Amino acid sequence: MIGFDAIFTSFSAAFHYQSITVILGGVLLGYIVGVIPGLNRSVAIAIAIPLTFYMSAYAAIAFLIGLSKGTAAGSAVSAILLNTPGEPSSAATCLDGYPMASAGKPRKALKVGLLASVIGDLLATLLLIVVAIPFAAVALKFGPYELAAILIFALVFIAGMAGGSFLKGLAAGGMGVILGTVGLDPETGAMRLTFGYAELMEGVPILPLVIGTLALSEMFVQLDEYRRNKDAAVIKLGNSADDDLSYGEFKGTLPTILKSTGIGAFVGALPGLGPSVGAFMAYGVAKRSAKDPDSFGKGNPNGIAAAEAADNAVIPASYIPLFGLGIPGSVSAALLVGAFMIHGIQVGPLMLRDHPEMLFTIFSGMIVASLLMLAVGWYGLRIFAKVTSVPPHIVISVVIFLCLAGIQVQGYGTFGLIVVFGFAIFGYFLKKLDYSFVTFLVAFIVTPMLEMNLRQSIILSGGEISILLDRPIALVFVVITVLMVLHLGWSSYRRWMQVRRQVPQV
Amino acid sequence: MKMQLLGTALLSAAMAVGVAGQVQADDFPSKPLTLVVGWGAGGSTDIQARVLANVLEEQLGQPVNVVNQPGAGGGVALSRLAVSDDEGYTFVFGTSMTITFGPLSTETNYQLDDFRYVAGVTLGQSAIVTGEDRPFGDTWDGLIEYAKENPGTSYATQTALDRMIIEYIAQQEGLDLRIVPTSGGAGMAPLILSGDVDFAYSGGTHSGYADSGEMPVLLGLAEDRLAAYPDAPTLQEAGYDINAAEIRMAMVPKDTPDAHVERLAEALEVATQDERFIEITEERILMPVTWMPEDEVTQTLDDQVAGYKALLEELGGLPQDEE
Numbered sequence: 001m002i003g004f005d006a007i008f009t010s011f012s013a014a015f016h017y018q019s020i021t022v023i024l025g026g027v028l029l030g031y032i033v034g035v036i037p038g039l040n041r042s043v044a045i046a047i048a049i050p051l052t053f054y055m056s057a058y059a060a061i062a063f064l065i066g067l068s069k070g071t072a073a074g075s076a077v078s079a080i081l082l083n084t085p086g087e088p089s090s091a092a093t094c095l096d097g098y099p100m101a102s103a104g105k106p107r108k109a110l111k112v113g114l115l116a117s118v119i120g121d122l123l124a125t126l127l128l129i130v131v132a133i134p135f136a137a138v139a140l141k142f143g144p145y146e147l148a149a150i151l152i153f154a155l156v157f158i159a160g161m162a163g164g165s166f167l168k169g170l171a172a173g174g175m176g177v178i179l180g181t182v183g184l185d186p187e188t189g190a191m192r193l194t195f196g197y198a199e200l201m202e203g204v205p206i207l208p209l210v211i212g213t214l215a216l217s218e219m220f221v222q223l224d225e226y227r228r229n230k231d232a233a234v235i236k237l238g239n240s241a242d243d244d245l246s247y248g249e250f251k252g253t254l255p256t257i258l259k260s261t262g263i264g265a266f267v268g269a270l271p272g273l274g275p276s277v278g279a280f281m282a283y284g285v286a287k288r289s290a291k292d293p294d295s296f297g298k299g300n301p302n303g304i305a306a307a308e309a310a311d312n313a314v315i316p317a318s319y320i321p322l323f324g325l326g327i328p329g330s331v332s333a334a335l336l337v338g339a340f341m342i343h344g345i346q347v348g349p350l351m352l353r354d355h356p357e358m359l360f361t362i363f364s365g366m367i368v369a370s371l372l373m374l375a376v377g378w379y380g381l382r383i384f385a386k387v388t389s390v391p392p393h394i395v396i397s398v399v400i401f402l403c404l405a406g407i408q409v410q411g412y413g414t415f416g417l418i419v420v421f422g423f424a425i426f427g428y429f430l431k432k433l434d435y436s437f438v439t440f441l442v443a444f445i446v447t448p449m450l451e452m453n454l455r456q457s458i459i460l461s462g463g464e465i466s467i468l469l470d471r472p473i474a475l476v477f478v479v480i481t482v483l484m485v486l487h488l489g490w491s492s493y494r495r496w497m498q499v500r501r502q503v504p505q506v
Numbered sequence: 507m508k509m510q511l512l513g514t515a516l517l518s519a520a521m522a523v524g525v526a527g528q529v530q531a532d533d534f535p536s537k538p539l540t541l542v543v544g545w546g547a548g549g550s551t552d553i554q555a556r557v558l559a560n561v562l563e564e565q566l567g568q569p570v571n572v573v574n575q576p577g578a579g580g581g582v583a584l585s586r587l588a589v590s591d592d593e594g595y596t597f598v599f600g601t602s603m604t605i606t607f608g609p610l611s612t613e614t615n616y617q618l619d620d621f622r623y624v625a626g627v628t629l630g631q632s633a634i635v636t637g638e639d640r641p642f643g644d645t646w647d648g649l650i651e652y653a654k655e656n657p658g659t660s661y662a663t664q665t666a667l668d669r670m671i672i673e674y675i676a677q678q679e680g681l682d683l684r685i686v687p688t689s690g691g692a693g694m695a696p697l698i699l700s701g702d703v704d705f706a707y708s709g710g711t712h713s714g715y716a717d718s719g720e721m722p723v724l725l726g727l728a729e730d731r732l733a734a735y736p737d738a739p740t741l742q743e744a745g746y747d748i749n750a751a752e753i754r755m756a757m758v759p760k761d762t763p764d765a766h767v768e769r770l771a772e773a774l775e776v777a778t779q780d781e782r783f784i785e786i787t788e789e790r791i792l793m794p795v796t797w798m799p800e801d802e803v804t805q806t807l808d809d810q811v812a813g814y815k816a817l818l819e820e821l822g823g824l825p826q827d828e829e
Contacts, residue, residue, distance in 0.1 A: 143702040184578075186687040189611055189666050198585055201578035201612075346692035353699075413575075452693060456686045460660055460702065 010358065019062060020372070022055065023365055026063040027372045030070020031380070034077070035387045036395055037084040038222040041071040042214040043399065044337045049207060052339060058358065062365035064339055067123055069334045069369050072275065072312045072379055076113035078388045080304070081106060082233045089275035089311045092283040096296060096303030101235045101301050103203065104243070107381065111245040112253055112301045113308045114377040120261040120309030122370040124316040127265050128323070129363045132352075136325030139349035142325075144456035145467065149477035151450040154327050154444055156481050158272030160488045162436035167492060170436040173443040179204050180447025199415045206338045208407055208416045212423025213430070213441070214331070216403045219396050220428045226392045229273035234389050237382055253305040256286050264310030268317025270398060271329030272438055275314040282310030316366060322347060323359065327446060331438050334445045517797055534766045538569040540596045542587065544580030544604060550710065550791045551580075551754070554628070555599045557786045565773035579665075580604035581614060587759060588616035594766035601630065601706045602762055602803075604668055606810045610818060611666040618811055621757045624767055625774045626798030626806075630752025632668070633731050634725040635712045636705040637698045644722035646744050649705060650679055657682035662697050662706035664688060667814075671727075671741075671750060672707070674817055678746065695721075710762040713792035727751070733794050748817065749810050754793075755803055771800060 033044040044067055052060030075086030080097035082306075093113060100109040142150070157175075159169030182193045183203035194200040260282035267278035286306035287296040296303045318330040326348025328334035340347045351359050377384075407416040430437060461467035468475040541559050545551045552574060556804045559570040575583040587598050609617055636644060642652035653659040661683050663669040669685065676683050686703060688694045691711030695702040698721060705724060714720035716734040723735040725744055729751040733740060741748050756774055760766060777783050778797045787795050798806070 140696075141700065142569050143700050144697070184612075186689060191612075198582050198614075201581065202576065350658075350692070350696055448689065452687065452689060454696070456662075456688065456702075459684050459686045462658060462684070 019059065019365060020368060022059045023062050023066040023369050024372050024376070026066025027070040027369055027376050029330055030067040031074035031373075031376055031384060032065075032070075032387055034071035034074020034086045035384045036390055037078045037082060037086050037388070038218075038225075038392060039395060039399065040075075040087050040218065041068050042331045042335065043218050044068075044071055045332060045339075045465065046211045046215040047399065047402045047406050049210070049335070049339050057340075058361055058365075061336070061362055062369070064336060065362070065366055066369040066372070068315055068336075069312070069373055070376070072121070072315055073114060073117040073308075073373050074384065075311075076117060076304070076308050077110060077384050080109045080113060081385055082388050087275070087311075089279050089314070090307070091276065092279040092307035093304055093311070095283065095307070096298070096300050097307075099297070099301035100301065100304065104238070104240070105299070106235050106237050106382075107243040108245050108249070108301070108384075109299075110385075111378075112250070112304045112373065112380055114381075115245075115250060116253065116257045116260070116305040116308040117312040117377070118370055118374040119257050120264055120311070120313040120410075121316060121373065122367070123261045124257075124265045124268065124313035125363070125366045125370055128316045128320055128366075131269075132320050132323040135320065136349040136352040139325050140353055142349070142473070143471075144453040144460065145471045146323075146477070147476040147482070148450060148453040148457050149474040150325060151446055151453065151485075153477045153481045154271050154321070154329070155439070155446065156484055156488075157270075157441045158329070158442055159436065160484065161270070161272040162274070162438045164434055164436055165492060166488045167435045168434070169439050172430065172440040175435075175442040176443025176445075177447045177450075178445045179209070179301065181451065186448075186452055197415070204444075205412060205416065205419065206341070206445075208412055208419035209346070209423050209444065210335060210338060210441075211403050211406055211421040213427035213437075214335075215399065216420060216424035217427030217431060218399050219403075220424060221431055222392060222396055226396070234385075237385050248300065255302050256302045256305045257309045259289075260286060260306040260309035261313045264313025265317040267310070268314035268330075269320045271318075271321055271327065271442070273314075274318075274330055274438060275311045278314040279307045279311040282306045286380070323351065326350075326449070328442055331441055334438075334441045337445055361477070408470060514673045534593075534763075534769050535566050535568045535595065537595065538571060539566065539594075540592075541570050541572050542574075542583045542596060542598045543572060543574050543584030544598060544600045545574065545576055550575065551600065554783075554787055554791060556753070557782050558599060558627075561777040561780045561783055562773050565776050566769070569674060578612070579608065581608050581612070583616050584608070584621075584757070590759050591761070592759075594770060596758075596761040597624065597770065598757045600754070600757065602626075602751075602807060603665065603808070604753060604808055605757070607665075607667040607670075607814055609671075610811070610814055618807060620760055622760055622762055622767055623800055623803040623807065624756040624758060625771050625800060626753040626755040626796060626803045627774055627778050627783075628754035628791075629728055629730075629794050629796050630710070630754065631713055631734070631793050632707065632709050632727040632750070632752055633712055633723045633732060633735070633738065634668075634705060634727065635674075635698060635708045635721050635723050637701055637741075638720055638722070640701075642704075644724065646724045649724055650681070653681045653683065653704075654679065656662075658684050658689045659705075660686060660703045662686050662688045662694050662703045664690060664694060664707050664709065667750065668707035668727075668823065670814070670817060671748060673821055674748070675746060677821065693720065710792065716792075734792065746814075749806075749813055751806070753796075753798065753803060753806065755798070767800065 030044060033039045045064055048067055052063055070354060071087060075090040076093050079090040079093040080085040080101050083094050083098040085091045085094055095110050115217060123238050155173055159173045160166050162169055182200055184201050199242055263282040263285060264278040267273045267281060283303060283306045286302055287293050318333050321327045321329045322333045328337050337347055407420050541555055543552050543555045556572050559572045563570045575586060581604055583598050590596050604619060608614055639809055642648040661672055663685055686699060691709055694706045694708060695711055698706050712723055713734050723732060723738040726732040726738050726740045727750045731740055741762045775797055778795050784795050787793055
């Protein structure tokens with residue numbers, strides 16, 4: 001099925017100057033977005049999707065992947081120089097990055113961060129390539145029963161793991177599911193929750209929903225915060241030779257980088273946990289296993305290396321369930337599914353079967369993106385250091401403009417604008433009240449797939465639940481899901497009881 | 507990069523404004539035209555429409571902008587076209603199913619006679635397909651025989667139209683089928699390839715498997731036999747009196763002046779002979795290019811609607827009406 005010549009062709013396609021230009025554009029834009037505090041990956045991808053309509057499907061995906069990788073690396077810059085993470089997931093980088101930069105070694109800190117990012121990203125990308133293919137080969141044998149069981153499992157898992165309370169996670173997932181069922185019933189053709197709008201017949205349009213809940217609402221949150229803290233000091237880069245990163249120093253951080261990459265990749269492959277969890281977990285492990293744990297938090301390069309390697313390793317690893325099963329495990333993966341759908345491509349195991357060249361081209365594009373990330377970060381160090389001081393009032397207004405322009409360009413018209421604002425307000429409250437965003441978005445994206453597979457299973461089996469005995473994989477996932485719900489429910493109940501018992505005493 | 511983003515956005519905004527102004531002139535077209543696609547960017551209709559727009563642009567001497575108005579299986583675009591008074595400057599490129607079966611299966615604010623059908627340029631290749639190594643082989647007769655003996659034989663449907671056709675066939679042949687819904691060719695293909703479903707409707711996905719033979723066609727749903735599967739009988743040949751042929755065509759509101767319709771039709775006829783349009787249609791989308799003038803398209807659509815209405819009556823209404 002996949003010969004070496006196919007792999008070779010895909011690589012030569014990825015190294016073509018046109019693809020390199022597209023990927024470079026993505027990485028550069030991602031880096032800038034990552035550097036600017038308050039602009040994050042999901043905002044960037046959401047507003048970039050409309051731009052990709054002018055590209056071929058491959059270029060579009062390569063661009064978006066470059067973009068999402070670039071943000072992860074770029075966000076370290078503002079974490080180190082500004083003590084403000086460009087992405088929430090770089091918060092762990094601040095812990096040692098900012099003290100190190102304050103101590104007169106900003107360039108050293110940035111370079112450690114960059115190298116850790118690139119190595120973490122590259123290794124996790126290789127892992128993705130190695131793991132996703134056998135995974136997809138197995139998943140190809142899955143029918144509607146298995147897919148329905150796995151999707152339910154993934155949703156419950158994400159709701160339980162995405163942080164905060166399990167109940168809030170389920171609520172966020174439930175909202176996603178309800179919005180995901182809007183539109184024509186796939187079987188009877190009856191209108192569901194469309195309230196007479198023909199525009200809603202094929203479901204809530206994905207782009208306005210994504211741009212509204214992710215990008216526009218984030219700008220509202222930023223506006224909020226901007227009013228409160230207006231100034232932060234940026235550390236300027238000097239020229240002292242002492243500030244250069246020596247090979248010896250780099251070698252010293254290498255074991256931490258490798259270990260943290262492993263942690264990041266593991267966290268990334270599990271749906272719902274996300275890069276912040278990965279970065280803090282790796283930081284904690286690095287600190288605990290270090291000989292001098294007290295130096296962490298005071299400018300230890302290993303602290304930066306751990307946080308950045310893990311942060312970047314999460315992104316490619318979170319594409320393992322995406323390419324293997326077609327299930328997005330993170331916000332950026334969910335957005336990629338949307339982008340694939342808009343370009344008429346169904347992500348999942350079938351891609352490996354029918355378009356292996358496409359899959360390999362994407363993989364090789366990802367590797368090219370890693371390498372470009374290094375070049376961009378290394379040579380653009382000083383320029384990006386300046387970008388950190390772009391004032392938020394410019395950033396916020398440009399982004400709001402791009403959000404609305406993106407909707408208009410796509411021809412959604414006034415209806416799209418209303419939807420965008422509706423979801424922006426909705427997203428604002430999700431964020432303020434701490435409802436899991438990933439759960440909501442993933443639930444919305446997978447609901448049509450889940451509903452379809454569930455209904456197919458029920459019809460094909462004639463409603464016999466005993467069909468599960470013939471389908472061991474589906475049975476296993478159903479059992480795990482039930483156990484997980486019991487466990488999560490029980491432990492949140494106990495926590496709740498504890499809180500209740502403590503309250504009268506205080 | 508940021509400048510480029512801004513540039514793209516401004517340019518698109520400018521295009522949108524450019525179309526809005528209205529000028530009255532006899533030398534049609536005297537201003538840019540808008541080609542509306544009722545489906546999302548990247549789909550087969552969209553891919554085709556973008557090439558078509560390029561060719562029309564050269565023919566008409568005015569820019570032709572492609573705008574996507576997705577939703578309701580092409581229905582959103584038609585409901586907007588129905589109230590358009592743009593005299594042919596805005597036209598829809600779409601498939602006949604939206605206008606023939608759409609108003610019958612869902613509530614719409616448009617009917618067949620709200621539009622003029624400038625010309626048909628492409629023939630759909632939809633079919634009833636199956637997978638490899640099935641107990642009934644790869645013939646329609648084999649399937650019918652098998653389904654008669656095996657109640658609960660499964661069929662995957664994608665559209666209200668193919669569901670109606672299969673229910674009619676089941677009624678005629680006395681079959682007890684399990685009809686499962688699925689979305690698009692990408693949803694249908696895994697079910698057929700893995701063997702979870704016995705046979706299925708396919709809009710055009712099977713054309714991509716013509717060489718490998720993994721998706722044999724049991725029955726062609728076009729008027730003539732399918733280009734890539736000349737051995738499969740058509741609906742009529744198999745003994746069912748249904749014309750479900752899909753035509754891809756250009757549509758304008760019914761009060762569009764004759765002169766404008768004729769000018770558009772001329773340009774479309776040239777497009778059907780243009781190499782770029784032929785290549786994208788026959789090699790990428792794998793559908794034959796054709797030329798059907800206005801009266802022929804209109805007649806075919808009229809017949810189809812009459813046929814569907816009769817069929818629905820025979821079946822006692824649409825599935826959702828039964829509940």
